[in-house]
Amino acid sequence: MKKNSLQYLLLSSLLLPLLALLVIGVIGDYFTALRPAVAAYDENLLSTALALANNAKIVDGRITLDLPPAADQVLRTDKYDRIFYSVHGPNQELLAGNKELRLPTVEMGPNKPIYYDANVAGEAVRVAAMRVSKEDTDLIVQVAETTIKRKRLIGQILITMLVPEILFAAAAIALVWFGIKRGLAPLDRLRAEIASRAQNDLRPVAMENAPLEVKPLVQDINNLIGRLGNLLNTQKRFFSNAAHQLRTPLAGLQVQVELAVAQAASPELKHTFKQIRMATVRMTHLVNQLLTLARADPGDRPVDSLRPTDLCDIAGRAASEFEAQAFAKNIDLGFELGPAQVFGEPLLLYELLSNLIDNSIRYTPNGGYVTVRCGTVEDQAFLIVSDSGSGIPTAEREHVFERFRRVEGTPGEGCGLGLAIVKEIANSHGASVEIATPSTGRGTEVIVRFKRLPAALNHDLPENSHSRGTGSCG
Amino acid sequence: MRILVVEDDSILADGLVRSLQQAGYAVDWAETGIKANSALAQESYSLVVLDIGLPGMDGFEVLRRLRQRRKYVPVLILTARDSVEDRVRGLDLGADDYLVKPFALPELKARVRAVLRRGQASIKPQINYGPLTLDLNARRAWLEGKPLDLTLREWGVLEYMLMNSGKVLNKAEIIEALCDWGEELTPNAVEVYVSRLRDKIECAGIKIRTLRGFGYLLEEPADEKK
Numbered sequence: 203m204k205k206n207s208l209q210y211l212l213l214s215s216l217l218l219p220l221l222a223l224l225v226i227g228v229i230g231d232y233f234t235a236l237r238p239a240v241a242a243y244d245e246n247l248l249s250t251a252l253a254l255a256n257n258a259k260i261v262d263g264r265i266t267l268d269l270p271p272a273a274d275q276v277l278r279t280d281k282y283d284r285i286f287y288s289v290h291g292p293n294q295e296l297l298a299g300n301k302e303l304r305l306p307t308v309e310m311g312p313n314k315p316i317y318y319d320a321n322v323a324g325e326a327v328r329v330a331a332m333r334v335s336k337e338d339t340d341l342i343v344q345v346a347e348t349t350i351k352r353k354r355l356i357g358q359i360l361i362t363m364l365v366p367e368i369l370f371a372a373a374a375i376a377l378v379w380f381g382i383k384r385g386l387a388p389l390d391r392l393r394a395e396i397a398s399r400a401q402n403d404l405r406p407v408a409m410e411n412a413p414l415e416v417k418p419l420v421q422d423i424n425n426l427i428g429r430l431g432n433l434l435n436t437q438k439r440f441f442s443n444a445a446h447q448l449r450t451p452l453a454g455l456q457v458q459v460e461l462a463v464a465q466a467a468s469p470e471l472k473h474t475f476k477q478i479r480m481a482t483v484r485m486t487h488l489v490n491q492l493l494t495l496a497r498a499d500p501g502d503r504p505v506d507s508l509r510p511t512d513l514c515d516i517a518g519r520a521a522s523e524f525e526a527q528a529f530a531k532n533i534d535l536g537f538e539l540g541p542a543q544v545f546g547e548p549l550l551l552y553e554l555l556s557n558l559i560d561n562s563i564r565y566t567p568n569g570g571y572v573t574v575r576c577g578t579v580e581d582q583a584f585l586i587v588s589d590s591g592s593g594i595p596t597a598e599r600e601h602v603f604e605r606f607r608r609v610e611g612t613p614g615e616g617c618g619l620g621l622a623i624v625k626e627i628a629n630s631h632g633a634s635v636e637i638a639t640p641s642t643g644r645g646t647e648v649i650v651r652f653k654r655l656p657a658a659l660n661h662d663l664p665e666n667s668h669s670r671g672t673g674s675c676g
Numbered sequence: 677m678r679i680l681v682v683e684d685d686s687i688l689a690d691g692l693v694r695s696l697q698q699a700g701y702a703v704d705w706a707e708t709g710i711k712a713n714s715a716l717a718q719e720s721y722s723l724v725v726l727d728i729g730l731p732g733m734d735g736f737e738v739l740r741r742l743r744q745r746r747k748y749v750p751v752l753i754l755t756a757r758d759s760v761e762d763r764v765r766g767l768d769l770g771a772d773d774y775l776v777k778p779f780a781l782p783e784l785k786a787r788v789r790a791v792l793r794r795g796q797a798s799i800k801p802q803i804n805y806g807p808l809t810l811d812l813n814a815r816r817a818w819l820e821g822k823p824l825d826l827t828l829r830e831w832g833v834l835e836y837m838l839m840n841s842g843k844v845l846n847k848a849e850i851i852e853a854l855c856d857w858g859e860e861l862t863p864n865a866v867e868v869y870v871s872r873l874r875d876k877i878e879c880a881g882i883k884i885r886t887l888r889g890f891g892y893l894l895e896e897p898a899d900e901k902k
Contacts, residue, residue, distance in 0.1 A: 301839045307767055374701075417773045446756040446757060447730075447756070447776040448687060449730070449776075449778055450756050450777055451685065451687065451688075451757035452777070452778040453685075453688050453754075453756075453777035453778035453779060454685055454687035454688035454690075455687070455778075455779045456685060456689045456779070456780065456781070457688060457691030457695060457781055457784075458690070460691075460695070460780070460781040460782075461691055461694055461695055461698075461781075464698075482778075486778045517890075518846060518890075520846040521844050521846065521887055521891070522843060523888055525844045525885070525893055526783075529885060534888055535887055535888065536887070536888030536889045536890070537887065537888065537889040537890040538889050539889070539890070557823060573888075
């Protein structure tokens with residue numbers, strides 16, 4: 203358990219004082235139970251002392267202790283302890299009993315018993331002492347016993363007290379533990395809810411289920427999420443604006459360079475301008491690709507940007523876009539389009555397809571073919587672009603989707619982002635991309651398989667008024 | 677023919693103005709939406725090349741006010757934004773065509789010619805297309821000065837293609853354009869008409885390109901590409 207965990211904090215701040223209280227309780231109880239028990243033994247000792255005093259007689263001014271041997275035996279015998287006694291006269295002289303049982307150091311009033319701990323022959327003893335008057339003579343009677351009985355009693359008291367106290371402590375720990383667990387459960391649920399969120403889900407956390415004490419925290423988290431969302435949006439806008447801002451100067455550059463190419467007087471100058479034009483076209487392509495890649499990033503898109511889209515319409519746009527490029531290379535650009543409804547973002551789907559067609563035209567030699575197909579098989583839409591180009595070696599196929607990856611030894615001026623973009627967009631639409639060889643045995647075939655369209659959407663497709671290529675599936 | 681170029685980027689504007697001038701057009705330049713708006717209110721233009729991202733009054737607003745004046749001027753929109761929404765908004769406001777920056781100059785010129793041709797057709801019902809001349813009112817055509825014998829359907833296909841030259845037209849669009857001719861057309865029928873048209877006009881150098889399985893594109897006559 204971590205030092206800064208709430209559970210640890212609660213447990214340590216609750217359990218340690220609880221245990222300390224228990225210990226104090228046990229100690230207190232021990233002494234309250236011990237005092238009467240000890241007092242009972244002390245009284246016993248005192249009665250023996252009184253009996254002894256009764257047996258003291260003064261004969262001819264001398265004090266004698268008339269104790270029959272049997273009584274002496276009884277007096278000295280106990281089940282557990284050894285018993286000592288002593289009787290001292292007014293001049294502190296030992297009249298009878300054990301001489302090692304010395305007089306107490308404290309002053310004693312008449313007929314007031316005192317009890318104290320002492321040592322007799324190296325053994326710890328408890329002593330009951332009393333000053334008694336016998337025919338005007340002051341005697342001090344003492345009886346002592348070893349402490350075995352008393353120690354046994356202490357042991358018994360401790361056991362009978364400690365066992366329930368320990369059980370009580372265990373129960374308290376368990377209750378505190380489960381209480382903390384239960385108390386922290388709403389936090390756990392909150393954590394699980396936040397952890398299970400999609401990467402781009404910046405909706406506020408639901409407040410209703412949060413416990414009262416946690417509500418301010420949730421509110422603050424929501425505020426943070428809100429600020430984060432704003433920041434993200436600002437950054438997104440900045441990025442998008444920056445890329446768009448690049449387009450106008452690029453357009454200016456391109457137009458000026460084309461004018462220069464047309465007007466260049468010398469062949470050398472014309473060559474130079476053509477090179478600049480080529481660089482401009484590549485730069486433009488790269489800017490567009492980067493913009494697309496940023497847009498395709500699922501974390502960078504609102505969750506609700508997807509809409510029902512027909513791949514036919516997307517293919518229709520691509521047809522217009524790539525006709526000239528294909529014509530310039532005398533490539534037969536063909537379409538076999540069937541209805542193919544997907545749930546997606548039209549602009550991104552267009553970028554996916556246009557990158558595939560662009561690649562195919564780029565890497566297919568003059569006079570070849572490029573065919574775009576779409577349709578639906580078993581409720582799953584597909585998009586296929588095949589060409590008669592050089593093909594992609596099997597070993598390279600899993601690597602071509604990496605950013606800035608280009609197949610070695612291929613001609614052309616691609617930036618190596620095309621297939622990465624295709625993959626990224628496919629991923630963000632839950633579609634798979636596979637590279638195969640066309641049935642002719644030559645060239646490349648890229649197959650994009652889309653997820654099954656949710657049934658509810660399939661039956662309730664709105665007229666896509668945004669597409670200009672309506673009916674291209676015909 | 678007079679063209680108004682509305683573009684705030686001076687380098688791009690300079691390039692556009694010069695290349696359109698070289699193509700034989702008279703060109704004015706407005707660098708803000710407000711200037712463009714007052715120029716359009718006072719002067720008469722054959723075409724406006726309109727940038728959307730302008731400081732102050734943006735291109736959409738210029739277009740909206742232009743269309744409010746109910747004087748038809750064809751508009752070709754230029755924009756750095758390529759979102760579907762922007763495209764649709766421009767076309768909904770009455771733009772005739774749409775080009776995303778950056779673009780190749782030949783592409784721009786081809787679009788300008790096509791939009792101008794459509795604009796001209798609304799004023800003077802005659803289209804000149806290289807060796808081909810179409811009289812839209814009389815529905816008659818001439819090739820290299822000789823009358824061209826066309827059926828009504830062939831004439832319809834040819835007219836639609838001329839109005840949209842340089843653009844890929846899918847068969848469904850062609851069918852839709854001809855739908856007020858009565859009975860339903862099939863894609864196969866379109867193929868037949870196009871094939872017959874080819875036989876009649878390709879001898880004069882006007883080519884119809886095919887996009888396999890999709891549609892057609894009418895090539896521009898060589899003498900129009902400058």
